[in-house]
Amino acid sequence: xxxxxxxxNQRTAPIEARERFAGHARSPALLRDLGxxxxxxxxxxxxxxxxxxxxxxxxxxxxxxxxxxxxGSSAKNDLEAFYRKENAECARHLFRVAAGLDSMVVGExxxxxxxxxxxxxxxxxxNAGPLLHRLCQRAFRAAKQVRSKTQITRGPVSVGSVAVDLxxxxxxxxxxRKVLVLGAGETSAKTLRALASRGVSDLRVSNRTPARAxxxxxxxxxxxxxxxxxxxxxxxxxxxxxxxxxxxHLLTPPLLVPILRDRADRPLxxxxxxxxxxVAPEVNEFDGVxxxxxxxxxxxxxxxxxxxxxxLAAAEAIIDEHVADFQKHLGLxxxxxxxxxxxxxxVSGELRxxxx
Amino acid sequence: xxxxxxxxxxxxxxAAVIRTVVSFRARIFRRSRFVFLTIALGFVLQTAFLTVRGxxxxxxxxxxxxxxxxxxxxxxxxxxxxxxxxxxxSLMGAFTAPLVFLLQVAALLAPxxxxxxxxxxxxxxxxxxxxxxxxxxxxxxxxxxAGAMYLVQERQLKTHQxxxxxxxxxxxxNLFSAMTRLLWFGFILYSAGMISGFFVNEPMPWTKIVLAFxxxxxxxxxxxxxxxxxxxxxxxxxxxxxxxxxALPLLWSIEFVxxxx
Numbered sequence: 001x002x003x004x005x006x007x008x009n010q011r012t013a014p015i016e017a018r019e020r021f022a023g024h025a026r027s028p029a030l031l032r033d034l035g036x037x038x039x040x041x042x043x044x045x046x047x048x049x050x051x052x053x054x055x056x057x058x059x060x061x062x063x064x065x066x067x068x069x070x071x072g073s074s075a076k077n078d079l080e081a082f083y084r085k086e087n088a089e090c091a092r093h094l095f096r097v098a099a100g101l102d103s104m105v106v107g108e109x110x111x112x113x114x115x116x117x118x119x120x121x122x123x124x125x126x127n128a129g130p131l132l133h134r135l136c137q138r139a140f141r142a143a144k145q146v147r148s149k150t151q152i153t154r155g156p157v158s159v160g161s162v163a164v165d166l167x168x169x170x171x172x173x174x175x176x177r178k179v180l181v182l183g184a185g186e187t188s189a190k191t192l193r194a195l196a197s198r199g200v201s202d203l204r205v206s207n208r209t210p211a212r213a214x215x216x217x218x219x220x221x222x223x224x225x226x227x228x229x230x231x232x233x234x235x236x237x238x239x240x241x242x243x244x245x246x247x248x249h250l251l252t253p254p255l256l257v258p259i260l261r262d263r264a265d266r267p268l269x270x271x272x273x274x275x276x277x278x279v280a281p282e283v284n285e286f287d288g289v290x291x292x293x294x295x296x297x298x299x300x301x302x303x304x305x306x307x308x309x310x311x312l313a314a315a316e317a318i319i320d321e322h323v324a325d326f327q328k329h330l331g332l333x334x335x336x337x338x339x340x341x342x343x344x345x346x347v348s349g350e351l352r353x354x355x356x
Numbered sequence: 357x358x359x360x361x362x363x364x365x366x367x368x369x370x371a372a373v374i375r376t377v378v379s380f381r382a383r384i385f386r387r388s389r390f391v392f393l394t395i396a397l398g399f400v401l402q403t404a405f406l407t408v409r410g411x412x413x414x415x416x417x418x419x420x421x422x423x424x425x426x427x428x429x430x431x432x433x434x435x436x437x438x439x440x441x442x443x444x445x446s447l448m449g450a451f452t453a454p455l456v457f458l459l460q461v462a463a464l465l466a467p468x469x470x471x472x473x474x475x476x477x478x479x480x481x482x483x484x485x486x487x488x489x490x491x492x493x494x495x496x497x498x499x500x501x502a503g504a505m506y507l508v509q510e511r512q513l514k515t516h517q518x519x520x521x522x523x524x525x526x527x528x529x530n531l532f533s534a535m536t537r538l539l540w541f542g543f544i545l546y547s548a549g550m551i552s553g554f555f556v557n558e559p560m561p562w563t564k565i566v567l568a569f570x571x572x573x574x575x576x577x578x579x580x581x582x583x584x585x586x587x588x589x590x591x592x593x594x595x596x597x598x599x600x601x602x603a604l605p606l607l608w609s610i611e612f613v614x615x616x617x
Contacts, residue, residue, distance in 0.1 A: 154523060168527060169528065172527035172528070287591075288589070290514065
């Protein structure tokens with residue numbers, strides 16, 4: 001029996017193609033009708049893939065057709081966006097996907113959860129048999145090992161996640177922290193959302209255009225405050241995110257000194273993502289004040305990217321080991337009998353006890 | 357026989373130090389159970405040494421500088437094992453192990469394990485005074501370690517140069533909290549040691565009394581500075597390191613029983 005992977009991802013297909021072939025609830029059943037004995041459908045915002053086992057060779061057109069959403073238009077050369085990998089290469093591909101090596105952001109960990117959910121669904125619907133079970137369990141093990149033995153997941157890779165990591169090191173627990181956003185731009189909104197996702201609940205928005213402040217504040221369940229009071233707010237807040245279009249520095253050392261006097265030794269984290277900068281760089285010299293501009297944040301994010309890139313070789317080596325081991329296992333299966341017929345009780349036991 | 361326990365304990369701390377250095381060189385710095393376990397094993401062996409030595413002496417084994425250094429290293433390991441996991445400061449082990457290792461090596465290599473010329477009469481107040489003072493030193497040593505960790509983390513945040521260790525060091529408030537608690541703990545023990553010194557009923561050189569008071573005032577001033585918020589946390593951390601660097605060489609002045617032999 002052969003097993004294969006068939007699909008497309010963000011590198012091989014634009015979003016329009018991924019939308020047309022997004023897969024649907026009936027896709028596994030259609031593939032079973034085509035002759036697949038086991039089917040797993042993995043769909044994320046960046047990829048649509050099926051992993052299947054079959055005794056016969058099933059044409060790519062037929063598989064693609066099973067993934068096409070109802071009413072979806074077709075385009076010329078649609079099939080060119082798909083890739084197909086068989087047996088060991090299929091295993092390698094799944095191991096890399098589960099470990100986040102094939103993701104848009106290398107090392108991201110969300111994909112492992114998505115793969116586990118896809119497997120759980122296939123199992124619940126009776127579409128996953130012993131072959132997919134072993135393939136998936138091995139993939140999850142490989143992904144875990146890559147995560148623990150390398151630094152592939154280390155470091156934040158977006159401005160928002162850098163800000164969150166820094167805030168957590170400065171304040172510890174972010175719950176109860178107060179954040180003021182000065183200027184309601186897209187990046188500041190994203191950063192604010194990232195902080196809110198870690199428990200920051202007191203969100204204040206101040207903008208020269210009050211309506212825009214109101215809009216962002218209501219979107220994030222925060223409070224709009226008049227632009228004229230932002231400096232006074234600095235006495236209370238813990239984090240200031242500034243992104244106005246001001247041409248000169250809004251916050252300078254002389255303005256900050258009396259504010260710091262009232263803050264005792266409470267730290268102040270300033271994220272200045274405006275260009276030109278809203279906050280004078282000398283502000284970073286004060287005890288307890290941590291100023292980061294957009295370049296600093298992007299530098300940290302790119303260093304994390306670089307660190308992850310450097311870890312790729314080590315991660316690939318781990319994947320190679322698992323593929324080789326899995327191939328060895330496959331050799332046994334090929335020369336012997338199919339696992340389901342060989343020992344159903346043991347296999348079902350494995351399915352029950354293995355990690356999802 | 358008892359020194360063998362100490363040699364094996366030192367090897368355990370050396371293993372923790374090597375692990376730390378390897379982590380630094382590989383730039384893969386993460387919390388390590390290995391470091392915690394090697395320190396725990398080293399502590400058990402130190403305890404065995406102190407037990408055997410104490411049994412031989414018939415008193416608390418702090419009768420010469422060698423034993424004082426070992427007792428101090430033991431105190432540091434004890435306090436680390438107590439507070440490290442509680443405050444999720446397991447990375448503190450990476451900073452603690454080198455300090456304990458150096459103390460043990462100094463104790464083993466220096467010709468300071470000189471037996472007393474003549475046995476002395478048991479004096480419980482004296483033993484309490486000396487042992488509690490050394491345990492206070494252990495707390496001050498750990499406060500110094502927490503201060504070093506705080507300064508490393510704070511510097512990375514200020515300069516925007518985030519190394520691998522940044523992601524494994526605890527947040528600044530956690531480090532500062534551990535540091536101030538260790539300072540209080542050490543200060544209370546040290547005060548108890550000073551008070552008990554009045555009941556020793558033995559002649560003491562005035563220099564020793566003056567230096568002991570100077571250390572007490574130095575740590576008291578740091579705590580007062582913190583309490584009244586005169587100093588930023590970064591300065592407190594730096595002072596913790598300074599105070600311990602000053603206090604350690606003055607260990608000679610801390611009472612040890614053999615001094616008067």
